[in-house]
Amino acid sequence: MTSKCWVGFNLAPPIGLYRLKNYLEKNELKCDILDFDIDSEQSYLQRVSEGDYDVIGMSVTHLNMKDDLDTLLRFRDAARRSAKKCIFIAGGHEATLNYKQWLESGMVDIIFLGFAEDALSAFCVKLSFNETNGNHLEIAHEIAGVVFYKSDGKLVYKSSPRLTSEKFRQLSFNNIKSAIPYDKYWQKVRDDKIDGFNHTEFIVETVRLYTSSHCPRKCGFCSSQSFLPESQKSVAPILMLSAEDVYELVLYHIDKYGARGFLFSDDDFPVGNREGIVRILNFSKLIVNAKNSGRIPKEVKFFCQSRIADFLDQKNVRWNVIEAMKNAGFDNTGLGIETFSDKLLKSPFINKIGVTTNDYRIVLDALLEKGIIPIIFLIVGIPDGTVEEQIETMYVAMEYIRKGADVSVLARLRANPGSPVYSLGGYDISTTTWKNPYTGTEIVINDYFIPKNEELSRIVGMIQETTESVINNIKIQRGWDKNIVPKSLVGIATFIATAKLLHRDAAANDFTRTINDILDEKIH
Structure with missing residues (x-):
């Protein structure tokens, strides 16, 4: 289950x-x-x-x-x-x-x-x-x-046996070709009236695929990097399906299910190394050729997660990668930005190695110039951050939303077992408990890190509830009966909630104005 x-x-x-x-x-x-x-x-x-x-x-x-x-x-x-x-x-x-x-x-x-x-x-x-x-x-x-x-x-x-390329391909390529009830899920999506927001198109008939074994990055807050190495208690190289294999999976899901969109759920689809960059270039070429020949419909779209460093080579934009992805139909890509503070990028909680906020801006602008919508992933309440850094991050994000980007926001930095900072020490962690009614055993569950900053510490536990209130007000004002609202709208609502809780009324009003402008289609 x-x-x-x-x-x-x-x-x-x-x-x-x-x-x-x-x-x-x-x-x-x-x-x-x-x-x-x-x-x-x-x-x-x-x-x-x-x-x-x-x-x-x-x-x-x-x-x-x-x-x-x-x-x-x-x-x-x-x-x-x-x-x-x-x-x-x-x-x-x-x-x-x-x-x-x-x-x-x-x-x-x-x-x-x-x-x-x-x-x-x-x-x-x-x-x-x-x-x-x-x-x-x-x-x-x-x-x-x-x-x-x-x-x-x-x-x-x-411990598990070492995962080989052959075994990974068997599991992620051969074994994925079998009956999955996509129709039931797609009908549920239609019933729940989910749609896009800002410039993002929402495609109901979307298939998720995993094409690599685990995340190659070393972000401080994330445990994905640890999953495979910990399970086999050894260093684990990144394993990935070939461009040809990924292409075959796309054809299979179009032919069998009528898929119109593909979400590559890998933490970093381009992987970031030479092999990964070559793979995405080759895959994009295969898709372009298939669309030109009529093998697959031209309207088929692709979405993936990536990293800023994937689009830079010695600080120069990899225009060939961006253009290849756009030509293939990659309309957006998720980017683990987390913060627009250079100081916090070097924080052990974030640990974005080798990139700066200036690199962020260069890549975001390049993607937007070529028509790929960046989805900016951010974290509110980074434990060693300040209020000023939080406000600055939200304003920069809003700048890019008005340019056509989207956001996805975490309202707190979770204490994830297996992440590099999980046992860091020196920071308070909010916890909850669960008790086994038969044995009386009580489990203490680490939830999220509490910021050192007093103002952020005061509000971090209230952001999620306040965000829900902001969203409910939007639904009432707009007469919505949507069961689920787009992540980007939730992200901006999180900014509004954070600004309100910090008593930054001007910022809250600015962010509210942006939501209204988007919903009134004043931003194009």
Whole structure:
């Protein structure tokens, strides 16, 4: 099952879970996916209570750890009502990087590490042949890529095998070509009336693809870089599908599902090294040729995440990359900007190596000049930031929004297990707790870093709630019945909320004016 934290936020199939399901079913193992976006939790609880499942798993998240534990508790209660002994498992980034807390909660019996298809398949095959002698955990002793506590309380950690290029291609190329109910998700998107904002076009028939193994960057706040190295306890080079493989996946999804948009969900699709830059140039060329020949419709669009450094070579703009992407149909790209303060770029919390805010401006202007909309990812409340740096960052972002950029904003800097700053020390962390009602075990969950600055420290815990109030006021004023609003509008609403809480009324009014201008189509 999915984590509930994404419900109503990313209306798209959980590709990792479908990849896992496909892998298991090729080994003749029956598998269902519960996605809280489109499925009924109650119907699955009923099936668990009737003994339909031997293994129940969740792709857990730290962002919503408390709710995930509550969900697992409900499923454990349902399992207790059945005559069947169920084993509860967890996987994904959070499970791999924070395995001790999940196991200590008592809600998870086994953690499957990293790319877990082989390990889970081997476990389920043995389970299906009743090779347990009544103790499901005995099977796990024979499998690499698992963590669990033995009955005597001893932790057993068996790292994953090293992920090879061949295995990565098998999982991310061969194994992704199977039935995924895109129609159900796309209809839900239509029903929820999601659309674009500012200059961004929202394409309902969009497919998400992952084409690389993990993030190559070293941002201080992010744990993506640690996922694969930690799971196999060794240095892990970036693995990626070839340009030809990515192109074949595009053709497959157009032909099978009628996809009109593709979101490459890699943290950095161009990867940033020579091989990655060559790949995006070759991929773009393949797409241009396919559109010119009529193999794929010209209106098919592409979206990806990238980094400022991808578009610079010795501080010179890589115009060939930008132009190739635009010609292929890349209409926007997400950029991990985080802040427009040069001091904070060097902060251990951000750690943007080798770039400056001047580089930011050069690349943002270059993308806009060629017609690619940059989506600027920013963080409010960086722990060692000042109010002035926060206000400056928001004003620069608004400058680029008026030029045609979009924003996506985090209202606080999360304490993510596996990130370089997670155990930094010297900074207070806001926490929450969860208590196991059966054992009394209490789990302390790290939530977000509290800024050193007194003003930012005072407001950081109130920004999200105030943002929701700003959005609700916009909905009322505009007569909207949208269930979900565009991320960029949420981002500007976060700026308004932050300015209001800091008593910077002039800034709040400026940001409000920008939203109104966009909604009144005064910015073109």
